[in-house]
Amino acid sequence: MNAHLQRPSPALEYLTTKKDELIGWARKFSLFPYPFVTACCAMEFMSVSSTLYDTDRFGAALPRFSPRQSDLLMVVGTVTHKQAPVLQKVYEQMCEPKWVIAFGVCATSGGFYQNYAALAGIDKVIPVDVYIPGCPPRPEMVIDGIMQLQDKIAGSRHPIVNEKF
Amino acid sequence: MTTGILATLQGTLAGPGQEATVSHGVVVVELAPEALLATVKRLKSELGFDLFLDVTAVDWPDREPRFDVVYHFYSTQHHFRVRLKTRVPESEPIVDSLIGLYGSARYMERECHDMYGIVFRGNADLRPILLYEGFDGHPLRKDYPKRREQPLVRFRK
Numbered sequence: 001m002n003a004h005l006q007r008p009s010p011a012l013e014y015l016t017t018k019k020d021e022l023i024g025w026a027r028k029f030s031l032f033p034y035p036f037v038t039a040c041c042a043m044e045f046m047s048v049s050s051t052l053y054d055t056d057r058f059g060a061a062l063p064r065f066s067p068r069q070s071d072l073l074m075v076v077g078t079v080t081h082k083q084a085p086v087l088q089k090v091y092e093q094m095c096e097p098k099w100v101i102a103f104g105v106c107a108t109s110g111g112f113y114q115n116y117a118a119l120a121g122i123d124k125v126i127p128v129d130v131y132i133p134g135c136p137p138r139p140e141m142v143i144d145g146i147m148q149l150q151d152k153i154a155g156s157r158h159p160i161v162n163e164k165f
Numbered sequence: 166m167t168t169g170i171l172a173t174l175q176g177t178l179a180g181p182g183q184e185a186t187v188s189h190g191v192v193v194v195e196l197a198p199e200a201l202l203a204t205v206k207r208l209k210s211e212l213g214f215d216l217f218l219d220v221t222a223v224d225w226p227d228r229e230p231r232f233d234v235v236y237h238f239y240s241t242q243h244h245f246r247v248r249l250k251t252r253v254p255e256s257e258p259i260v261d262s263l264i265g266l267y268g269s270a271r272y273m274e275r276e277c278h279d280m281y282g283i284v285f286r287g288n289a290d291l292r293p294i295l296l297y298e299g300f301d302g303h304p305l306r307k308d309y310p311k312r313r314e315q316p317l318v319r320f321r322k
Binding site for chain 2: 082085088114115116119120123124125126127
């Protein structure tokens with residue numbers, strides 16, 4: 001047996017942290033987005049996901065195409081009244097913990113669509129954590145939004161942590 | 166070639182109560198609703214207009230009769246378009262369906278029924294296609310309130 005394994009470096013023998021911070025740190029770097037992509041913002045979503053801007057750096061890399069396997073709902077584009085029940089169902093199928101990003105001004109507030117067809121902001125139907133306005137938002141704005149969501153996750157309570165852990 | 170078909174169309178389609186004019190290279194025929202089906206039959210079988218492009222309507226809220234129903238046809242043989250316009254009143258917005266001649270009319274007539282409330286006699290399936298069941302009114306009519314929304318789910322808060 002190697003001698004250096006029997007005597008590990010004293011600096012890494014233990015680590016002090018708060019349980020909430022530990023879970024938050026783990027969760028904020030493993031976001032599994034579900035892309036609910038309905039409109040032209042999809043182009044910007046592809047741009048921000050791919051090499052040049054690369055959301056992989058924030059742990060939000062792999063889109064899951066089942067809401068049951070994802071914890072971040074990204075609503076990208078206009079949602080109509082006809083689609084609102086679908087969006088609600090997708091959100092309800094996601095397991096806790098879950099977060100929602102409204103990507104683009106249409107998902108945020110309806111944008112310039114104020115008529116019989118468009119839903120004026122997805123927060124009328126589901127709760128939203130981060131709003132990223134813009135038509136479409138710049139990739140930098142999206143990255144800023146993801147980082148704000150990460151800060152929110154890192155700073156919040158995680159009820160998984162109880163007296164048994 | 167193009168001028169040939171144009172002259173033929175103007176000669177053939179103009180008749181009592183209907184005239185054929187040319188607008189931006191498209192032959193425009195205004196005709197009575199009763200003459201629609203016969204005219205479209207001739208367009209398809211005699212004049213080679215094999216492609217039904219669209220049916221839509223125009224709302225003139227202060228005019229009587231209130232609606233224009235507008236049809237576009239294209240001939241893949243002559244590379245030429247023709248437009249048919251007919252007027253129907255608000256009290257009886259009924260025209261004959263074209264599904265016996267063009268299968269694609271089934272869906273375009275449903276959309277026109279959604280948006281303007283035009284009834285196509287002979288189209289048995291006028292369920293909403295772009296709108297949803299329970300939608301009240303016809304949103305592209307000028308008297309539909311601009312901000313009126315009909316949500317399907319209950320809003321939060």
